[in-house]
Each structure stands twice: as C-alpha cells, then as structure tokens.
Amino acid sequence: MKVPFLDLSLQHRALRTEALAALTATYDATRFCLGKDVEDFEQNFAVTLGYPRVLGMNSGTAPLHVACMLAGFGPGDEVVTAPFTFISSAWGINYVGATPVFADIEEGTFNLDPQKLEAAITPRTKGVIVVHLFGQPARMDEIMAIARKHKLFVIEDCAQAVGAKYRGAPVGLFGDVGTFSFYPTKNLGGCGEGGAFTAKDEAILTKARHIRVHGSDRRYYHDIVGGNFRMDGFQGALLNVKLPYLAAWTARRQAIAARYLAGIKLGGVRLPEQPAFGQSVFHQFTLRHPKRDALREHLTKCEIGTDLIYPVPLHLQKCYAPLGRSHGSFPVAEQAAATCVSLPIFPELADAQVEHVIASVNAFLSP
Numbered sequence: 001m002k003v004p005f006l007d008l009s010l011q012h013r014a015l016r017t018e019a020l021a022a023l024t025a026t027y028d029a030t031r032f033c034l035g036k037d038v039e040d041f042e043q044n045f046a047v048t049l050g051y052p053r054v055l056g057m058n059s060g061t062a063p064l065h066v067a068c069m070l071a072g073f074g075p076g077d078e079v080v081t082a083p084f085t086f087i088s089s090a091w092g093i094n095y096v097g098a099t100p101v102f103a104d105i106e107e108g109t110f111n112l113d114p115q116k117l118e119a120a121i122t123p124r125t126k127g128v129i130v131v132h133l134f135g136q137p138a139r140m141d142e143i144m145a146i147a148r149k150h151k152l153f154v155i156e157d158c159a160q161a162v163g164a165k166y167r168g169a170p171v172g173l174f175g176d177v178g179t180f181s182f183y184p185t186k187n188l189g190g191c192g193e194g195g196a197f198t199a200k201d202e203a204i205l206t207k208a209r210h211i212r213v214h215g216s217d218r219r220y221y222h223d224i225v226g227g228n229f230r231m232d233g234f235q236g237a238l239l240n241v242k243l244p245y246l247a248a249w250t251a252r253r254q255a256i257a258a259r260y261l262a263g264i265k266l267g268g269v270r271l272p273e274q275p276a277f278g279q280s281v282f283h284q285f286t287l288r289h290p291k292r293d294a295l296r297e298h299l300t301k302c303e304i305g306t307d308l309i310y311p312v313p314l315h316l317q318k319c320y321a322p323l324g325r326s327h328g329s330f331p332v333a334e335q336a337a338a339t340c341v342s343l344p345i346f347p348e349l350a351d352a353q354v355e356h357v358i359a360s361v362n363a364f365l366s367p
C-alpha cells in the first residue's frame with residue numbers, strides 16, 4: 001500500500017468547484033492586492049481562531065520581518081530563537097541588522113527550553129522568537145516570565161501551529177506578536193504564498209498595517225519605513241474557502257497522531273511528548289530513532305514516504321557560520337536533527353494507510 005508523505009492534490013480536487021468559483025470572482029473583480037477577499041479572510045480567521053485582529057501578508061516570513069522592524073531590533077541587538085526550526089524563524093533578525101542567538105530545545109517537544117533561553121540572555125538581548133514547532137505549543141508560562149523579567153519583545157512563530165492551544169488559549173497572543181504562514185504545505189495552505197500577523201496591542205497592529213503598505217497611512221505619504229508585505233486577493237479568496245474545513249482537518253490530524261502514539265511500539269523509538277498544557281495541531285508527526293536512516297530505508301521499501309525535518313540545525317547552516325557556533329554548541333538540537341524522521345500526517349490519509357505506517361514501523365528490524 002502506497003502512503004505518500006504528503007499529497008496536496010486530494011484536498012484541492014475535493015474543493016475544486018468551490019475554490020475555482022471563488023478565484024474566478026476575485027479575477028473578475030480584479031481584486032488582486034489586499035481588498036475585500038483579504039479583509040473577509042482576516043475577519044473570518046480572527047473570529048474562527050480567537051484572535052482580536054489579523055493582517056494578511058504575503059508569506060510566513062513577512063510577518064516575522066515586520067515584527068522585527070516594529071520591535072525596533074537593530075545592529076548590536078541580540079534576539080534569541082531555537083536552533084531546531086525552519087530557517088525563516090530567524091531571518092527577520094538578520095533583515096533588521098540584529099544578531100540571532102540560539103538557545104537549545106528541550107528533548108520532549110523539540111521546543112525552546114526556557115532554562116536555555118534564560119542562560120542565553122545578555123545585556124544586549126532585546127527579544128525572543130518562540131516557535132511552536134510541528135504544531136506543539138512551547139512552554140509559554142515559563143518563557144513569558146523570563147521575557148517580562150528581562151523586558152524582551154516576544155514574537156511567536158505560529159507558522160506550524162494554526163489552531164493550536166496553550167492552556168486552552170490560542171497560540172500567538174501570549175507574546176507581543178503572533179505570525180502565521182499559509183504556504184501550501186501548512187495546515188491551512190493557500191494557492192501560492194501567504195501569511196498573517198496578529199497582536200493584542202492596537203498600536204502594534206496599526207504600525208504593522210502601515211509597514212505592510214510601504215510605511216504609509218495615505219497613498220504616497222510615508223511616515224515610517226515600510227515595505228510590500230500585502231496578501232494578494234487570490235490567497236484571501238482561497239483561504240476563505242478553506243477556513244471552514246480547518247477544524248475538521250485539524251481533528252483528523254489529531255486522530256491520526258493519537259493512532260501513531262498508541263500504536264507505535266518499536267523498541268528505541270522516542271515519540272513526541274504531549275504535555276498537558278498544549279494542544280498540538282500536528283503539522284508534523286516526528287519521532288526519533290538511533291537508526292533513523294535504516295528505519296527510513298525500511299519505510300521506503302514499504303512504500304511509505306517520510307521526510308527529514310530538519311536535517312541540519314540553524315547554527316550549523318553555512319549562512320550562520322559567522323556566528324561562530326559549531327558541533328556540540330546545542331546538543332539537544334543536534335541530536336534531534338541526527339535522529340528524527342517525520343511520518344505522513346495529513347487529513348486525507350485513510351485509516352488503512354495509517355495502520356500500514358504503524359505496522360511497518362513496528363516491523364522494522366534494527367540492523
């Protein structure tokens with residue numbers, strides 16, 4: 001039985017009529033940049049997921065960049081983030097001329113370890129970018145206590161955590177800014193690039209709104225330095241079509257994860273921990289095994305797609321060589337990168353496929 005790691009065609013085929021009708025309406029109305037579709041999506045997303053207000057942007061990297069701009073980070077400032085994430089979590093820090101500083105993750109959840117965060121703080125530290133990796137909320141109580149003590153600006157990268165809850169409340173509102181991505185492979189994916197920005201504070205939202213359109217409030221008057229971070233109309237239109245399905249898709253991901261957690265019994269496997277404070281939306285289901293490469297080969301033979309997310313931690317990427325970190329700097333992240341493997345988890349997987357994955361993992365004979 002074939003089990004692809006991810007198959008986006010199933011969801012888009014099912015929504016084809018609805019999606020093309022919405023996209024056609026946007027096309028016919030030439031609502032190409034921001035406009036009604038994006039405004040409707042912002043409103044619907046906010047209401048559905050429990051955010052006060054949301055701004056649509058043109059990628060998941062964009063709101064991180066905007067957040068670093070309005071936080072006022074700059075040359076000489078340090079901003080802490082985790083070394084085990086998608087690289088975009090850190091890019092915004094570089095874009096404003098500040099310096100990324102990494103703090104190791106905890107073993108159980110792959111998320112930032114609050115103690116390591118506190119140890120990484122120096123007099124130059126101005127902020128922290130917390131990632132809710134794989135859909136699993138980070139330890140926000142501990143992280144926010146540290147952030148308040150050191151007066152840090154907190155950005156929550158929720159790119160993989162749309163709909164995730166920490167102690168019953170949506171991620172993205174514990175810190176100063178929450179950011180989302182609608183890249184097609186994310187839990188809520190557009191038909192192209194997309195992202196969103198949220199905040200509780202009106203002044204922050206207003207500033208982000210201005211930065212999004214070239215730092216302007218009125219056309220051709222630019223009070224602050226901005227950029228082009230606008231969401232396009234087609235994304236708003238498609239995301240509006242998809243949003244009503246998100247809760248069911250998330251429930252399906254959680255049900256598949258529950259099957260994996262209960263059914264995978266292979267010796268040596270470390271399953272992702274599910275602490276009681278967090279309700280994961282399982283963007284990925286990532287386990288660890290000391291013979292990861294052999295396990296992957298075995299699963300390939302069983303026609304099961306897997307992926308390495310992530311094979312190289314940020315501090316060992318070539319682009320960050322100037323930061324002067326090396327092997328051994330962040331042992332937990334390095335160990336995760338060396339032993340992790342992600343299994344198929346997307347809403348359209350059939351029960352029989354899920355059972356085939358479980359049986360195949362359990363049948364692995366360690367070399």
Ligand SMILES: *Cc1c(COP(=O)(O)O)cnc(C)c1O
Nearest residue numbers: 059060061086088089159181183
């Ligand atoms: C996908 C992702 C982003 C950035 O999203 P893009 O839409 O690709 O720019 C940022 N952070 C994390 C953790 C992501 O997974």
